Amino acid sequence: MRMRTGTIVSGIGHLALILWLLFGGLLAERNDAPPIQVSDVSLVSSAQLAQMSAAASAPPSSKPQTQVSLPKAAPKVEPAPSPSTKKAEAPAASPKPAPPPPPPPAAATPSAETNPAPPPKASDRVAPTPSPAPKPDVKVAETPQQELAPSPDALPQKPQKPKEAAAPKEASTQIVPEAPKNATAQTNLSTAPRVSPRPMERPPELQPVQAATANTSAPTAKPDKQPKADATAENKKAQTNQPSKSTASAVDAALAAAMASTSGDQNNAPTANAGNGLSAGPPMTSADSSGLLAMLGRTWIVDPGSPSAGVTVTVAFSLLPTGKVIPDSVKLVSATGGNEAAQRTAYEAARRAILHGSDLGFQLPPAKYQQWKEIEMVFDPNGMRLQ
Amino acid sequence: MTIVRSLAFALGLALAGPAAVFTPAFLSPAQAAPLRLQLTQGVIEPMPYALPTFIADGPAAQQVASSITQVVASDLSGTGLFRQIPASAFIAPVTSFDAPIRFADWKTINAQALITGAVSVQGDKVVVKFRLYDVFSGAPLGDGLQFAGPVAIWRRMAHKVADAVYSRITGESGYFDSRVAYISVSGPKGARVRRLAVMDYDGANPSYLTNGGSIVLAPHFSPDGKSIIYVSYESGFPHVYLMDVATRQQRRLDDQPGTMTFAPRFSPNGQTVIYSLEQAGNTDLFTMNLATGQSTRLTNDPSIDTAPSYSSDGSKIVFESDRSGQQQIYVMPASGGTATRISFGPGKYATPVWSPRGDLIAFTKQDQGRFYIGVMKPDGSDERLLTASFLDEGPTWAPNGRVIMFTREAPGEASLPQIYSVDISGRNLKEVSTQGGASDPSWGPLLP
Numbered sequence: 001m002r003m004r005t006g007t008i009v010s011g012i013g014h015l016a017l018i019l020w021l022l023f024g025g026l027l028a029e030r031n032d033a034p035p036i037q038v039s040d041v042s043l044v045s046s047a048q049l050a051q052m053s054a055a056a057s058a059p060p061s062s063k064p065q066t067q068v069s070l071p072k073a074a075p076k077v078e079p080a081p082s083p084s085t086k087k088a089e090a091p092a093a094s095p096k097p098a099p100p101p102p103p104p105p106a107a108a109t110p111s112a113e114t115n116p117a118p119p120p121k122a123s124d125r126v127a128p129t130p131s132p133a134p135k136p137d138v139k140v141a142e143t144p145q146q147e148l149a150p151s152p153d154a155l156p157q158k159p160q161k162p163k164e165a166a167a168p169k170e171a172s173t174q175i176v177p178e179a180p181k182n183a184t185a186q187t188n189l190s191t192a193p194r195v196s197p198r199p200m201e202r203p204p205e206l207q208p209v210q211a212a213t214a215n216t217s218a219p220t221a222k223p224d225k226q227p228k229a230d231a232t233a234e235n236k237k238a239q240t241n242q243p244s245k246s247t248a249s250a251v252d253a254a255l256a257a258a259m260a261s262t263s264g265d266q267n268n269a270p271t272a273n274a275g276n277g278l279s280a281g282p283p284m285t286s287a288d289s290s291g292l293l294a295m296l297g298r299t300w301i302v303d304p305g306s307p308s309a310g311v312t313v314t315v316a317f318s319l320l321p322t323g324k325v326i327p328d329s330v331k332l333v334s335a336t337g338g339n340e341a342a343q344r345t346a347y348e349a350a351r352r353a354i355l356h357g358s359d360l361g362f363q364l365p366p367a368k369y370q371q372w373k374e375i376e377m378v379f380d381p382n383g384m385r386l387q
Numbered sequence: 388m389t390i391v392r393s394l395a396f397a398l399g400l401a402l403a404g405p406a407a408v409f410t411p412a413f414l415s416p417a418q419a420a421p422l423r424l425q426l427t428q429g430v431i432e433p434m435p436y437a438l439p440t441f442i443a444d445g446p447a448a449q450q451v452a453s454s455i456t457q458v459v460a461s462d463l464s465g466t467g468l469f470r471q472i473p474a475s476a477f478i479a480p481v482t483s484f485d486a487p488i489r490f491a492d493w494k495t496i497n498a499q500a501l502i503t504g505a506v507s508v509q510g511d512k513v514v515v516k517f518r519l520y521d522v523f524s525g526a527p528l529g530d531g532l533q534f535a536g537p538v539a540i541w542r543r544m545a546h547k548v549a550d551a552v553y554s555r556i557t558g559e560s561g562y563f564d565s566r567v568a569y570i571s572v573s574g575p576k577g578a579r580v581r582r583l584a585v586m587d588y589d590g591a592n593p594s595y596l597t598n599g600g601s602i603v604l605a606p607h608f609s610p611d612g613k614s615i616i617y618v619s620y621e622s623g624f625p626h627v628y629l630m631d632v633a634t635r636q637q638r639r640l641d642d643q644p645g646t647m648t649f650a651p652r653f654s655p656n657g658q659t660v661i662y663s664l665e666q667a668g669n670t671d672l673f674t675m676n677l678a679t680g681q682s683t684r685l686t687n688d689p690s691i692d693t694a695p696s697y698s699s700d701g702s703k704i705v706f707e708s709d710r711s712g713q714q715q716i717y718v719m720p721a722s723g724g725t726a727t728r729i730s731f732g733p734g735k736y737a738t739p740v741w742s743p744r745g746d747l748i749a750f751t752k753q754d755q756g757r758f759y760i761g762v763m764k765p766d767g768s769d770e771r772l773l774t775a776s777f778l779d780e781g782p783t784w785a786p787n788g789r790v791i792m793f794t795r796e797a798p799g800e801a802s803l804p805q806i807y808s809v810d811i812s813g814r815n816l817k818e819v820s821t822q823g824g825a826s827d828p829s830w831g832p833l834l835p
C-alpha cells in the first residue's frame with residue numbers, strides 16, 4: 001500500500017507539474033522568449049521610431065546630393081549637431097575642406113554597418129537623431145567641426161534638413177569626389193578604371209554585397225598574400241598611406257569603387273568598406289571564367305607526341321585583385337597518368353601557361369574577386385593527345 | 388493555444404537545428420573552396436626560346452663558341468618543338484655567363500626558355516658549360532652542366548648540350564648525340580653504287596664503311612652502337628654480315644650452303660640476331676646466338692616470313708608475312724609460337740619496327756600505288772599514317788621513340804633515294820642532309 005500510495009502521490013505530483021508547465025505559461029514564456037524576437041521588438045520601440053522617421057525621409061535620401069546643397073540649414077544648428085553635417089557639406093561646396101571630410105565618412109561608415117543597405121540607410125540614421133537627440137550623432141562628427149567652423153553660412157531654417165543632407169553628403173563625398181581626385185591612388189589600383197564599366201551586369205540587390213566583399217577582401221588579401229608581387233608595392237603604398245586618413249579613405253574609396261564597379265552605386269562603396277566582406281557576390285558564370293580559360297588556352301603549349309600529353313595535372317594558384325598571379329602560389333595539387341618525368345613536364349608546362357597568361361593579363365570580374373582569388377585549374381590534354 | 392505554440396516552437400527547434408548546422412556552408416561563400424576550372428585545349432606550337440651566342444673565354448674559343456651555339460639551335464629547332472628567337476630581338480646581350488639574368492627582358496620578347504653558355508679552349512681541349520632558365524618562373528631548370536673533350540668532337544658536345552636542354556624541358560631523353568647507319572647511294576639507276584655508311588643524326592660527319600664493290604642492304608646498329616649487322620651480296624647471294632664499326636672488320640654470320648639470309652636485326656640485349664633464311668623457296672625466321680653461332684628456327688610456314696623486329700623488352704617479335712595472301716604484320720612470342728595478325732587495313736603492310744618506348748609499331752604501307760609510313764599500337768589498333776609519297780619505306784626509330792627516319796624516293800631515272808624524318812605526330816617532316824643519295828637508315832643508340 002505504501003508503495004502504491006507513494007506511486008500515486010508521485011504521479012499526481014508529476015502530473016500537476018506538467019500541467020503547470022503547460023498551462024502555467026512557463027513553457028510558453030520560454031518558447032516565446034527567443035531573445036531575437038523580443039529584444040528586437042523592444043529595442044525597436046525606442047530607436048526604431050527615429051529610424052521610422054528616417055525611413056520616411058529615406059526616399060528623399062536617395063537624393064542626398066541635392067540636399068547636400070542645403071548647407072544653409074546647417075548654420076542654424078551651429079551650436080552643436082549641425083557642424084557635422086556642415087562638414088560634409090562644406091567640403092562639397094568648398095574644395096579646400098575636402099581633405100578633412102574623409103575622416104567623417106569613416107565614422108559614418110561604421111554606423112552604416114548596422115544598416116547593410118546602401119547609402120540611403122546611412123543617411124537615415126543620421127536624420128532621425130538630429131532633431132530630438134542628435135547629440136550623439138554630433139559626437140561622431142566632432143572631429144570635422146573645426147573645419148565646419150570656417151564655413152559661416154547663413155541662417156538656414158530647419159536643422160533636420162541639414163542632417164539629412166549631411167548624411168548623404170558624407171557617403172557621396174567620400175566616394176564620388178575622392179576617387180577621381182586621388183589620381184595616384186587610382187593609378188595604383190590599376191583595376192579601378194577597368195572594372196568600372198563591367199559592374200553594370202550585376203543584379204542591383206547583390207551589388208552592394210559584392211562591393212563589400214571586394215572592398216574588404218581586396219585590401220586584406222593584398223597585404224597577406226602579395227608581399228612579392230608587383231601589386232604588393234601598390235598595396236603597401238595604400239597601407240602606408242592609411243595614417244593620413246584622408247589618403248587612406250581616398251584609397252579605400254577608390255579601391256571600393258574599383259572593386260565594386262559592378263554596382264555602379266558610389267554610395268555603396270563606403271558601406272561596403274565597413275562591412276565584414278563575408279559575401280562573395282553572385283556566382284561565377286561561364287562568361288566570367290571564359291576570359292581566363294581563353295588566355296590559358298593560348299599560353300598552354302601542348303606537345304601531343306610527348307608522354308606528358310597523357311598527364312592531367314591540377315594546379316592551384318592565387319591571384320591578386322589586379323588579376324596577376326602570385327608566382328610563388330603556383331603549386332601542383334595532383335597529377336594523374338604518365339611517369340614522374342611526364343608529370344613534372346606537364347606541371348611545368350601548366351605553370352608556364354599560368355605565369356605567361358598572368359603577364360598578358362587575365363580578364364576576370366573584379367567584383368567577384370573573392371571567388372577567383374584562389375583557383376584550381378585542371379589541365380587535361382588527353383583530348384589533344386596522339387591516339 | 389499555448390500548447391500549440393509550445394509544440395510549434397519545439398517543432399521549430401527540431402527543424403531549425405539541422406538547418407543551423409548546414410547553413411554556414413551556404414552562407415560563407417567567401418571561404419568556399421578555390422574556383423575549379425578545367426582546360427582541355429591548349430596550343431600545339433613550338434616553344435619560343437632564346438639562345439644568345441655562347442660566351443667565348445678568349446679569342447681561341449670564338450669560332451668554336453659560335454659553332455656550338457649554332458648546332459644547339461639547329462638541334463632544338465629541328466625538332467619542331469622549339470622556336471629560336473632571333474638575336475636581333477634581344478633587349479640586352481648576355482655579356483657574362485655568371486651575370487644575373489634579367490628575366491623581364493626575356494619575358495618581353497616572349498622567350499619561355501633561356502639558354503646561356505660559355506666555351507673555353509685550352510690547347511686541344513674544349514670546355515662547354517651552359518645553364519637553362521625557365522623565364523616566366525624566373526628560375527633555372529636544373530643545374531648548369533659542363534662538357535669537356537677534344538676540339539675535334541665539338542659537335543658532339545653541342546649535341547650533348549641540346550640533349551640536356553631537350554630532356555629538361557620535355558621530360559624525355561634526347562636523340563641528338565646519336566648516329567645513323569645507312570646505305571650511301573650513287574650512280575645511275577641501272578648501275579647504283581651502294582656503300583655502308585655512318586653519319587651523325589643530322590647528316591654531319593658521314594663515314595663510309597665499305598667501298599661499294601658489292602651491294603649492301605639493310606644495316607642495323609647493335610644496341611651498344613659498336614657493331615653493325617647488314618646484308619651483303621659479296622658472295623653473289625645475299626647473306627648477313629657483322630661489322631665492328633671501330634675496326635671495320637666484318638664476318639659472315641651464316642655459312643649454310645644453298646641458302647640466302649637477309650633482314651637481320653639485333654635483339655635488345657645484343658646477344659642474338661634474328662633474320663630471314665630462304666631455303667628451297669621457303670623463307671622463315673631464325674635466330675642466331677652470336678656467342679655460340681647456334682641458330683634456331685622460329686617459324687615454319689610455306690609463306691615468306693621476314694622483316695622481324697624485337698619488342699623493346701625482347702619478349703615479342705613483330706614481322707611481316709604473306710601467309711594470308713598478301714603482306715601483313717604479325718606478332719608472336721620471341722621464342723616462336725602462334726603468330727597473331729595485327730594489320731587489317733586495306734593494302735599491304737611491311738617492314739614493321741617496334742618503338743623503343745614499346746607503345747607503337749612503325750610500318751610501311753602500300754595501297755593503291757602509293758607508299759606510306761605509319762604507326763599503330765602493338766595490338767594493331769589506332770593506325771595512323773604519317774607520310775605518303777611515291778615511295779616511302781623502311782622506318783627506323785630515334786632512340787627516344789619520338790622521331791622516325793625512313794627512305795623516300797621520287798620517280799624518275801635521275802632521282803636518288805633520300806632519308807627523311809618525321810615526328811610521330813606527323814609534323815615536322817624534313818629531309819636529312821646527306822652527301823648524295825641515301826637509303827635504309829638505322830638509328831643507333833644515344834652515345835655515352
